[in-house]
Amino acid sequence: MTxxxxxxxxxxxxxxxxxxxxxxxxAMFGLAPxxxxxxxxxxxxxxxxxxxQVRYGLEMQLDxxxxxxxxxDTLGRFQTLLGDIHDIEIRRxxxxxxxxxxxxxxxxxxxxxxxxxxxxQAYEARLNGRLIxxxxxxxxxxxxxxxxxxxxxLVSVTFHGGTARQ
Amino acid sequence: MDIGQHMYDPxxxxxxxxxxxxxxxxxxDVRDLEVLMEHLEQDRDNADGVEREAIxxxxxxxxxxxxxxxxxxxxxxxxxxxxxxxxxxxxxFPVTPDKEGGGR
Numbered sequence: 001m002t003x004x005x006x007x008x009x010x011x012x013x014x015x016x017x018x019x020x021x022x023x024x025x026x027a028m029f030g031l032a033p034x035x036x037x038x039x040x041x042x043x044x045x046x047x048x049x050x051x052x053q054v055r056y057g058l059e060m061q062l063d064x065x066x067x068x069x070x071x072x073d074t075l076g077r078f079q080t081l082l083g084d085i086h087d088i089e090i091r092r093x094x095x096x097x098x099x100x101x102x103x104x105x106x107x108x109x110x111x112x113x114x115x116x117x118x119x120x121q122a123y124e125a126r127l128n129g130r131l132i133x134x135x136x137x138x139x140x141x142x143x144x145x146x147x148x149x150x151x152x153x154l155v156s157v158t159f160h161g162g163t164a165r166q
Numbered sequence: 167m168d169i170g171q172h173m174y175d176p177x178x179x180x181x182x183x184x185x186x187x188x189x190x191x192x193x194x195d196v197r198d199l200e201v202l203m204e205h206l207e208q209d210r211d212n213a214d215g216v217e218r219e220a221i222x223x224x225x226x227x228x229x230x231x232x233x234x235x236x237x238x239x240x241x242x243x244x245x246x247x248x249x250x251x252x253x254x255x256x257x258x259f260p261v262t263p264d265k266e267g268g269g270r
Contacts, residue, residue, distance in 0.1 A: 016172060016173075087201065087202075087205055090198075090202060091202070091205060091206065091209070094202070094224055094228070095220075095224065098223075098224060098227070115216050115219070116216075116219070116220055116223060118216045118220075119215070119216035119217045119218070119219050119220025119221075119223075120220045120223075120224075122213075122216065122217040122220070123209070123213070123217050123220050123221055123224075126209075126213075126217070
């Protein structure tokens with residue numbers, strides 16, 4: 001080990017890992033209000049990344065802790081649902097961009113373009129329905145986990161070195 | 167690798183960190199497009215009529231983007247292999263033969 005790149009010194013790699021995990025858990029909690037705000041799409045994207053970082057950090061720290069699997073499963077479930085939401089939004093954005101591009105074309109609409117726009121409209125409607133259902137499932141999963149002590153478990157493990165309660 | 171920033175000399179670790187970050191981004195772009203294509207293909211298989219045709223139209227556009235992104239990533243990887251980073255990394259993280267006699 002050579003010159004540290006930071007002026008923050010840590011007693012051990014475990015101490016450093018715990019410090020970084022604490023920052024990531026705090027970031028995840030900070031994004032919690034976005035869960036109930038359907039309009040805040042960028043925050044949900046950041047929350048997905050925060051959940052991933054917390055889960056990876058915990059995987060390194062929770063060896064042998066009771067409740068570890070349950071805690072990691074919960075975070076993994078968040079990640080999956082947030083990932084699904086993100087993937088649907090990407091496709092919906094793609095559809096909307098293509099519809100806007102077609103609408104902006106200067107040449108007159110013909111049967112082929114009408115047909116394409118009808119198809120894109122149907123696909124967009126399908127994606128919208130899927131997005132609403134997946135978001136609702138994520139909110140239910142999140143609320144259920146927090147009602148069952150997820151916050152306390154994460155705080156205990158991260159800040160006090162305790163075991164997961166879930 | 168973020169943790170490594172606090173543990174190793176930035177004179178050699180920072181170029182490695184930057185190279186890894188750039189490569190992750192470039193390959194990530196390619197992978198994102200592959201994931202998008204997979205999802206579009208699944209949706210296409212579950213659709214019919216004009217909706218299926220529209221998804222095929224979208225897929226054709228995404229495939230073109232993917233080809234361009236893949237070519238870019240290959241170029242960036244070739245440039246990285248020509249840089250000083252691989253040799254510097256090998257000096258600081260030497261590969262040792264495992265028990266079976268092969269490198270990892």
